[in-house]
Amino acid sequence: MSQGTVPGTFCWFVCGSTDAAKAKKFYAGLFGWTAMDVPMPGESGGNYTLLKMGNDDVAGLYEMSGPMFEGVPAHWMSYVCVENVDDTAKRAQSLRGKVVAEPMDVPGVGRVAFLEDPTGAKIALFKPGEHPGVPQSPVPGRFCWSELATRDTKAARVFYTELFNWRFKDSKEPPMEYTEFSVGEMPIGGMMPMTPQHGDAPPHWLPYVAVADCDVTAAKVSKLGGRMLVPPTAIPKVGKFSVFMDPTGAALAIVKLEEQHKK
Numbered sequence: 001m002s003q004g005t006v007p008g009t010f011c012w013f014v015c016g017s018t019d020a021a022k023a024k025k026f027y028a029g030l031f032g033w034t035a036m037d038v039p040m041p042g043e044s045g046g047n048y049t050l051l052k053m054g055n056d057d058v059a060g061l062y063e064m065s066g067p068m069f070e071g072v073p074a075h076w077m078s079y080v081c082v083e084n085v086d087d088t089a090k091r092a093q094s095l096r097g098k099v100v101a102e103p104m105d106v107p108g109v110g111r112v113a114f115l116e117d118p119t120g121a122k123i124a125l126f127k128p129g130e131h132p133g134v135p136q137s138p139v140p141g142r143f144c145w146s147e148l149a150t151r152d153t154k155a156a157r158v159f160y161t162e163l164f165n166w167r168f169k170d171s172k173e174p175p176m177e178y179t180e181f182s183v184g185e186m187p188i189g190g191m192m193p194m195t196p197q198h199g200d201a202p203p204h205w206l207p208y209v210a211v212a213d214c215d216v217t218a219a220k221v222s223k224l225g226g227r228m229l230v231p232p233t234a235i236p237k238v239g240k241f242s243v244f245m246d247p248t249g250a251a252l253a254i255v256k257l258e259e260q261h262k263k
Contacts (some may be wrong), residue, residue: 007083010136011080013207014124017061017250026247030224046063057134058141074249077124089113092163095162119203121150139210144255148206150203153192209252214254218244221242228242
């Protein structure tokens, strides 16, 4: 069984963009991703874009249009694989979470739902169907990590460990506090307390894409129309990371991992 189909692991990543064409051009230039548009079913129309490396799916992208997206900024969403979307959504509510989009079937893909944790961060549930999902991977150009920034780490830790049966390991070594989440012995994500550096940003999950060279990739961001939020920064014994916004405003992180952190 691949990591992408193990319940509790992150298995898909989707960008909701205010300008899909601009976003596709940006990520093609940054990561070499190609785009394959698939017509959306139903009356809404439009396309859902599969972002790919070669023949392999990496992530999804769609343009947010219509009244339902009024005031919603561009963003990346991390999806967690679950055995039963409906049961997990109900359990989330019992743990003080909110269901912001009820469980629904996506034809040709699987079943999904969207949650808001008790601290205000949003996350998605995914039960793979015809689409198996994609496991996190340290291979350059693929998603390798997801990280929660929140103003209430205690409440978030209770919610996610109860909801997904995640294990956790806290670290208070300088320069900051950090919690690592694992499924069994497999590290899959992390959590950090929000600081004044986050400004008035809401609590959020931030996906990371693995790169071969953080400095080289980060240098491309502004040239392609993006905006740097955190310049390339080294984390001892982990690697070097950077955070940016794409030209439509969606935030994403990149990381060059040291060998011992490549799972």
